[in-house]
Amino acid sequence: MNPFFSVLKNNYLRVIPRIASIAAFTVITMGFVIFAVYITGTQQVKAHIAFISQSASIEPQSSNALHVTVMAEKPPLSSLIEQKYDAYVTVDSDGNYQIETLRNDDFKNMLLTLLSNPNADLSGDQTERGVGVNIIGFMMMFLLMITFATLFTFADDKEQGQLRRISAAPASFGWYLAAHCVYCLSMLLPEYLLLIILKFCGWNIGFSLLQYAGLMSALAFLGISFALLLNTLIKKPDNANMLGNSVMVLASVLSGSFYAFSNNNTVLDRIIQVIPQKELMNFAQYLQKGTATEHVGSIIYVISFSLVLFVSSCVVLRRMYVKKV
């Protein structure tokens, strides 16, 4: 039999004992997809405030953008730090609002506008993320972790010396790696299936199924190449796994997959631009706006980044095994 199919079959058989952990990952990822669909549909509240007054005098009105809780006593400082409330508002003797907040002046000004006119239109100052971008962003970290978790087959092969035997056998190394890639990709099918189901149940999932297939396979390719490289360079699979997951979590959070940051630091922004996950998020955003064709460079960057990782791990593997034997 072609080594491709035997490796593929062998991989699936080896997954069975570990099905619990992989299934857990998959369920969580699906949960986050549904969470993304849910959260994008709800109206974003701009500010939660605690209005402190002993006498029931003038009370600001709650609205879609402003959430007011009236209380007699000021809550402790930890509520502000924990962001239970964005600000404490009191009225002084002149009838002016006194705001106590940890946020910056922009927020204070917006809050004053909202207090005087609860239905003021503030939608212009923020670029809203669509449901498709949210789904990709929320899935990103977990998809990358799943690729790491499923590539244990390769790590085991390497650690237990199977790889040396495979390299000596009349089996092509390329087919061996290809089987791992296909197997890894196929483990992401449940998430894709969920997207298909959501789509056909009439939910708005932002992108078309073909676009999702492209974005997800780009992500998976990135994860596979990174996992392959780390497992090639680091002897112990546990250490490679822990390091890889840490890097993936950091990079995904930094690239704003869960939450788009608004800091005005140019140096850091430059650094973040280098992260492939960030470029992928950018591309998803362009896709949402419909200007993907002009910004095709972003996705090319992601793919070529993964390609470099993949090729270098292939070269190292070849040096370690094929030439030595």
Add this chain to the structure above:
Amino acid sequence: MRRFLLIFKMDIINLFKNPVLVGYNTLFAALLIFIMGFLTGGNDAHSKDAYQYYVVTLLIYGMLNGAMTASNCFMERDIKRPNLRIIYSPAGLFPIYFSKILSSFVFDYTLHLLLLAVLCPLLNVTLGIHPIFFVLLMAPVEFMAVALGILFCCIFHSEETTSSLLSLTISVLCFLGGTFFSFDGAGGALALITKLSPVKWLNDAFFALSCDNSLTLFWPVLIGASVISVLLVLGCRLFFRTEDYI
């Protein structure tokens, strides 16, 4: 006792010799705090407030992730076999898992205290008027997490299953509990889910200590975590059967 100490010493040395574990509990945690604080600090008047939030929440994340340190210390592929040869020695069963619990606890607690000692003055973060309460409350939480990791190892007999199951559960609970982003202000179903996450209760207790100097949540969390720790150790005793490893 001497036998226990011998095993304990070995376990401690093993832990401190593992660069990935040491790095994860110090460098990675610090890096995460720096990055998260820096990124979200843009909305705040003083960036110190963002650091205050993430030092506390990410420290709790790190403490709960002690479960992974413990499972690594107990069942890591290279350590597992030599480790379990103690079964044949006259040391008894209790020292085998309890020394793992204790050594992981000491390891994590030391590194986290070190982290706090460096980060608090550096980032201008306060642990309350009496930091001793904060430090004291950390102990049972660390112990609980570590005992949980060992219990899962006793049940599943393998590090991979334990660490993937636990790291996922802990990450999700932490995410929902507001470790990375606060969902308190989100309203609706999300605010309710946040309140249900045990991580949220821990966050509340530590924030009350550090920001308000209030001890209202100190005793419930201290006693609750201690009781759970004892239960988990008893669970280890129940599930650690030598015949599974021979």
